[in-house]
Amino acid sequence: MRDGAERHHILTVLVENKAGVLARVAGLFSRRGFNIASLAVAPTDDERFSRITIVVDVASAPLEQIVKQLDKLVNVVSISELAPEEATERELLIATVEAGPAERGQIVQLVGIFGAQVVDVGAEAMTVVLAGAPSKVDDFEDLLRSSGIVELQRTGRVALPRLRGRR
Amino acid sequence: MRITGAQALIKSLEMQGVEVVFGLPGGAILPVYDPIIDSPIRHILVRHEQGAGHAAEGYAQVTGRPGVAMVTSGPGATNIVTPLANAYMDSIPLVVVSGQVATGAIGTDAFQECPITGVTMDITKHNWLVTDAEEIPQTIAAAFHVATTGRPGPVLVDVPKDVSNAEMEWYWPGSIEDLDLPGYKPQVEGDPDLVRQAAELVLGACRPVIYAGGGILKARGADALRELAERTGIPVVTTLMARGVLPDSHPLCLGMPGMHGNYTAVTAMQESDLLLAIGSRFDDRVTGKVSAFAPGAKVVHVDIDPAELGKVRVPEVAIAGDARVVMEKLLEVLERAGIGPAGSKPPAGSQAASRPDLSPWIAQLRGYQERFPLAYDRDPGSGALKPQFVVESLRDAAPPGTIVVAGVGQHQMWASQWWHFEEPYTWVNSGGAGTMGYAVPAAIGAKVGRPERTVWAIDGDGCFQMTAQELVTASAERIPVKIAILNNAYLGMVRQWQEMFYEERYSEVYLSPDLPDYVKWAEAMGCVGLKVESPEEVGPAIDKANSIDDRPVVVDFRTDAFEKVYPMVPAGHSNDDIVVGPSAGEGGR
Numbered sequence: 001m002r003d004g005a006e007r008h009h010i011l012t013v014l015v016e017n018k019a020g021v022l023a024r025v026a027g028l029f030s031r032r033g034f035n036i037a038s039l040a041v042a043p044t045d046d047e048r049f050s051r052i053t054i055v056v057d058v059a060s061a062p063l064e065q066i067v068k069q070l071d072k073l074v075n076v077v078s079i080s081e082l083a084p085e086e087a088t089e090r091e092l093l094i095a096t097v098e099a100g101p102a103e104r105g106q107i108v109q110l111v112g113i114f115g116a117q118v119v120d121v122g123a124e125a126m127t128v129v130l131a132g133a134p135s136k137v138d139d140f141e142d143l144l145r146s147s148g149i150v151e152l153q154r155t156g157r158v159a160l161p162r163l164r165g166r167r
Numbered sequence: 168m169r170i171t172g173a174q175a176l177i178k179s180l181e182m183q184g185v186e187v188v189f190g191l192p193g194g195a196i197l198p199v200y201d202p203i204i205d206s207p208i209r210h211i212l213v214r215h216e217q218g219a220g221h222a223a224e225g226y227a228q229v230t231g232r233p234g235v236a237m238v239t240s241g242p243g244a245t246n247i248v249t250p251l252a253n254a255y256m257d258s259i260p261l262v263v264v265s266g267q268v269a270t271g272a273i274g275t276d277a278f279q280e281c282p283i284t285g286v287t288m289d290i291t292k293h294n295w296l297v298t299d300a301e302e303i304p305q306t307i308a309a310a311f312h313v314a315t316t317g318r319p320g321p322v323l324v325d326v327p328k329d330v331s332n333a334e335m336e337w338y339w340p341g342s343i344e345d346l347d348l349p350g351y352k353p354q355v356e357g358d359p360d361l362v363r364q365a366a367e368l369v370l371g372a373c374r375p376v377i378y379a380g381g382g383i384l385k386a387r388g389a390d391a392l393r394e395l396a397e398r399t400g401i402p403v404v405t406t407l408m409a410r411g412v413l414p415d416s417h418p419l420c421l422g423m424p425g426m427h428g429n430y431t432a433v434t435a436m437q438e439s440d441l442l443l444a445i446g447s448r449f450d451d452r453v454t455g456k457v458s459a460f461a462p463g464a465k466v467v468h469v470d471i472d473p474a475e476l477g478k479v480r481v482p483e484v485a486i487a488g489d490a491r492v493v494m495e496k497l498l499e500v501l502e503r504a505g506i507g508p509a510g511s512k513p514p515a516g517s518q519a520a521s522r523p524d525l526s527p528w529i530a531q532l533r534g535y536q537e538r539f540p541l542a543y544d545r546d547p548g549s550g551a552l553k554p555q556f557v558v559e560s561l562r563d564a565a566p567p568g569t570i571v572v573a574g575v576g577q578h579q580m581w582a583s584q585w586w587h588f589e590e591p592y593t594w595v596n597s598g599g600a601g602t603m604g605y606a607v608p609a610a611i612g613a614k615v616g617r618p619e620r621t622v623w624a625i626d627g628d629g630c631f632q633m634t635a636q637e638l639v640t641a642s643a644e645r646i647p648v649k650i651a652i653l654n655n656a657y658l659g660m661v662r663q664w665q666e667m668f669y670e671e672r673y674s675e676v677y678l679s680p681d682l683p684d685y686v687k688w689a690e691a692m693g694c695v696g697l698k699v700e701s702p703e704e705v706g707p708a709i710d711k712a713n714s715i716d717d718r719p720v721v722v723d724f725r726t727d728a729f730e731k732v733y734p735m736v737p738a739g740h741s742n743d744d745i746v747v748g749p750s751a752g753e754g755g756r
């Protein structure tokens with residue numbers, strides 16, 4: 001996921017909250033030969049709609065084509081395309097790491113530096129959570145790896161346009 | 168008024184003005200077939216659901232109204248997948264209603280369950296699985312709205328059996344807002360600034376060509392096209408999907424471009440400095456090798472589907488809008504610049520007065536037309552029956568307004584090349600998908616839509632064998648279509664490619680001229696069957712066929728198996744590599 005992060009684009013797609021809509025959106029990507037790097041779906045404040053945040057790694061010309069094709073889907077209400085520099089992006093990581101009594105201090109320190117949280121502690125492991133900019137989440141993940149990861153989940157990005165210029 | 172979902176469905180079709188439905192019943196759609204008995208809607212019982220779909224498409228192509236087909240769940244629904252894919256490629260408004268197993272059984276691999284909305288997701292403009300009888304009127308209204316507006320296309324409405332059986336309170340959606348389509352917003356009006364930019368390019372072009380596509384027919388824009396061509400003096404190529412949009416006899420009509428287009432149409436585009444692509448989509452069968460297509464041309468691309476703009480070729484001016492609306496606006500802008508009715512002189516001092524003179528360009532094209540007309544060996548000596556001769560004979564004997572329907576293969580290309588299309592909506596074929604077997608059912612649908620017209624299908628022997636059973640439907644329903652089989656005993660188009668590109672290694676393309684016996688087969692299906700083996704028999708057989716109007720006629724023309732379609736741009740080559748005939752070698756230049 002982190003290779004070619006410069007070339008990634010973020011599409012936020014407002015869709016009708018109806019059965020099968022995610023399949024239509026995801027299916028369109030495969031049909032037109034695009035790879036989805038990450039995808040996150042959630043309801044919006046209006047219960048009729050959901051927002052799908054899709055990260056794709058592509059050159060800009062074919063991206064225009066996929067945006068136009070997406071726009072043709074009857075259940076797609078609107079699409080906005082965010083260049084990474086114009087977006088505030090966040091991602092959530094949740095990981096269970098090997099941590100016996102001897103290693104706990106080290107992990108807790110890392111958690112402190114990154115502003116993460118310890119959400120569960122067992123005899124030989126602990127579970128930590130970090131929400132942050134994707135690059136920060138990448139760094140955190142790398143450092144956790146050296147401690148030994150039991151299980152790890154990332155949500156994929158969600159994003160909104162930056163407010164630059166707006167007051 | 169409380170009625171069942173099934174009754175609501177049929178009533179909704181009536182509200183939409185549907186006059187005919189092509190279909191075949193089965194378990195899951197049974198409830199919907201019951202109220203058909205009491206409905207003024209004519210139901211035509213096909214012999215295979217593929218026939219229902221293609222008949223509905225043929226009906227839509229000649230009438231401009233949506234075609235409607237109805238099928239049962241599972242295999243009934245999968246049998247209509249090919250027509251849906253075909254309608255998607257050719258932008259044909261097609262509404263398919265399919266039965267589905269009861270909602271409680273969905274997902275259990277129930278008898279005749281098939282997730283047809285999933286199967287057809289990528290080949291429909293949209294589809295719906297109805298889960299509540301209350302939704303039926305709204306969904307049917309939405310389905311017709313989506314199928315017929317914007318870029319037309321196929322839709323499918325899947326109706327579970329329990330939903331059809333359930334009762335609901337009848338209503339009919341009053342307006343488009345009631346259809347609950349918040350994401351559906353076709354762009355019809357072209358951006359006026361872009362139209363002005365297009366006009367500037369028109370006024371400055373020395374070698375312009377209008378590249379007219381099927382979208383103009385969909386937009387009912389033939390009159391606007393004619394006006395545009397005549398006022399500006401710009402010649403027009405009519406793609407396979409647009410044959411007839413400007414009469415072939417019109418002095419500005421150059422005919423069909425593309426892989427089997429004529430030399431002048433292909434070369435005019437190659438040498439043009441401005442292509443006005445209207446309702447056309449730069450299909451690979453038109454462009455040849457894209458990087459070598461019309462290399463010196465600026466492009467104005469008008470299409471109602473924004474996704475077509477820049478998909479293949481990046482235009483200088485990209486106008487998202489309805490072809491007719493945009494052409495009318497362009498005409499207004501041009502009028503203000505001094506381009507008046509055809510033949511009128513631009514006022515002195517107007518922008519049009521200083522427009523480049525197109526006559527050298529037109530003269531150049533006339534030269535091509537004289538040097539490289541469409542041709543075939545009219546006097547082969549061997550006595551072989553040339554398929555092009557059959558098409559010409561059919562054409563010359565056809566009553567005015569005859570509708571021609573084709574299958575897919577060599578015969579399709581000969582029909583498109585050698586017929587003279589004088590009216591829009593008189594040519595029905597499968598362009599984008601190239602669906603063998605299209606002709607017989609599509610001809611039936613065309614005849615149902617235009618019963619006053621003669622309908623001739625020009626079919627291949629291979630194609631005919633794929634859907635011939637629908638002639639039983641035609642006989643039973645008294646739909647007197649005429650089928651000319653150009654029987655070359657081969658899957659001829661494939662044979663041609665094997666001859667030209669696979670060193671004459673013929674692999675699985677031979678069919679046999681007389682297995683099946685087409686005359687007997689025709690007769691068994693309630694048709695008149697005729698056989699023609701020599702050029703002398705052609706005229707009398709066609710006259711006989713034209714005189715029969717109470718049943719379908721099938722004429723088995725035993726044509727020359729070795730004839731090839733020319734001109735030809737080999738696949739993947741530049742259009743400059745056009746080969747005009749068997750003896751021309753590297754082509755005209």
Ligand SMILES: Cc1ncc(C[n+]2csc(CCOP(=O)(O)OP(=O)(O)O)c2C)c(N)n1
Nearest residue numbers: 576577578601603627628629630658659660
């Ligand atoms: C359903 C389908 N299968 C295969 C093909 C590939 N194909 C294109 S043309 C052709 C031959 C058609 O044979 P026939 O109907 O006899 O027409 P001819 O070319 O001989 O005129 C074939 C097999 C196709 N277009 N459609």
Ligand SMILES: [Mg+2]
Nearest residue numbers: 627628657659
């Ligand atoms: Mg054949």
